[in-house]
Amino acid sequence: MYALVDCNSFFCSVEKVFHPGLEGKPVCVLSNNDGCIVALTPEAKAVGLHRGDPIFKVQDIVNRHGVKVFSTNMQLYAAMSRRVTRILRRSVLHVENYSIDESFCDLHGYEAHHDLVEFMREVRERIRLWTDIPVSVGIAPSKTLAKMGSKFAKQYKGYQGVCLIDTEEKRRKALELFELADVWGIGRRTLEKLEYLGIHTPLEFAQKSEAWVRSHFHKPGLQTWQELNGIPCIDTTEVLRNQSITTSRSFGKMVTELESLKTSVATFSANCANKLRAQGSVCSTVLVFVASNRFREDMPQYSHTASHTFITPTSDTQVITQAALQCLQSIYMPGIMYKKSGVVVSGITSDSAVQLDLFDTPARCRERRELMRALDNINQRYGAKTLHLAVAGMERQDWQVRCEHRSPNYLTDINEIPVIKI
DNA sequence: TCTGGGGTCCTAGGACCC
C-alpha cells in the first residue's frame, strides 16, 4: 500500500502559519511577477476565484470580498516543505518526496503491525502540531488511487484527513464518484479523447479491456488504466540528478534593448551556475531563449533559442555566462518588445568526474574552482547579491519582476524572523 | 497596463554526416 500525503492549499497554508488572523478567510498566492493566482483557500474559491486567473481580471472580486493576496515566496515555501518532509521521514521508512507539497510513503509491511488509518492519522497530527500545516492522506494499492484518496480526504470532513481505499468495493465506489479530469495522468487532451470515445468516469475507463486501451493510447494511458485497476506501475523514485535546470522570468516591463536583455541573461546564467554548484553538478550545454509578449496580438511576435555545448562540462559562472551571452547575441532581433528570457543548462553530470580539456591545465581548473568556492562562501555569508558579474547589472533593472505583497523570509533569513510583541 | 516557473517525455522535420 502507498500513502500520498498532500498539503492542503500549501502556499496559502504557509502564509497562514505566520498570519494566524487569516484562518477561515479567503487567501490567495500569486505567481511570479504578481501575474496569476497559483494557490487559493476554499474560502477564496467560494467567492469565485480560480487557480490560473490573472489577478488584474479578478481585482474587483478581490476588493469586494477583502481577499488577502500574497506574492509568491518560494524560499519560504521550500523551507516549510523541508520541515514537513523531515517529519514524514522520521515517521515512515520509505518516503518519496514527489513535489513541494506532496510525498508518497511506501507502507509495504506496515499493515502487519499497524492500523494504517490510525497510523497515518497520527503522522498527520504530528505534522499539524509541529508545523501548523494541514495535510490530507490517501492510502491505496497504487499511487494514482492514493492520490484519489487524498482528494476524498480533503473534500469530506468525515474521513478526519485520511481516506483508505483497500477493498474492491471501495475502489469501485471511488472510481464511480471521482471526476475523470482530476485523475492523475489525465490532462486536457486525454480527457477530450476519452469523452469522444464515450468514457465519462474513471470506472468506465478502468473497465475497458487492456486490448482496447492499447489500441487507443500509448504507454502513459496504459499505466493510468493499470493504476486505476489497483496494479501499481508508476515509478516516482527520486532521480538522483535532474536532467536540466531552468531559470527564466517574465519581465515586469517589456524590454527592447540588447543591453537590458544581457543583464537578465547574465543574472539567470549565474543563478543556474549557483544551482549546479549547490548540488555538486556540472552541465555540458547552455540554452538561451527570448520571447515577445504572446498576449499582445497588436505587436510583432518573436521567439527563438540558441545553445552552446562546452568542450569541458562546467559550473563556472563566468564560463556559462559568457556562452549564454554569445547565444543571446546570435538570436537578438532589434525592434521587438521582449517579455521573457531564460537560461536552461542540461547534460548534467557529477562534478567529481569531469573529463578535462586536453589543452587546459589542472592548475587553472583548480584555480577556477577555488574562485567559485570563494564566491559562494561570500554570498552565503553576506547575502546572495553581494558578489556578481558586472554584466548582470549594478542597479535595479527595468525587467525585474513585480512582487508587491511578498512575506518576509521568516524561516531562512535571520533579519526577517517573526517578532512577537508581548 | 497587468496573463508564472520548473520539470519530464515524446514526436517530427530539416540539415548534415557516412
Next chain:
DNA sequence: TCTGGGGTCCTAGGACCC
C-alpha cells in the same frame, strides 16, 4: 531513367505534472 539506410543535432511544439 534510375536516387538507400542509418545516424546525430537543432529547433519547435505537444502533452502531462506540480
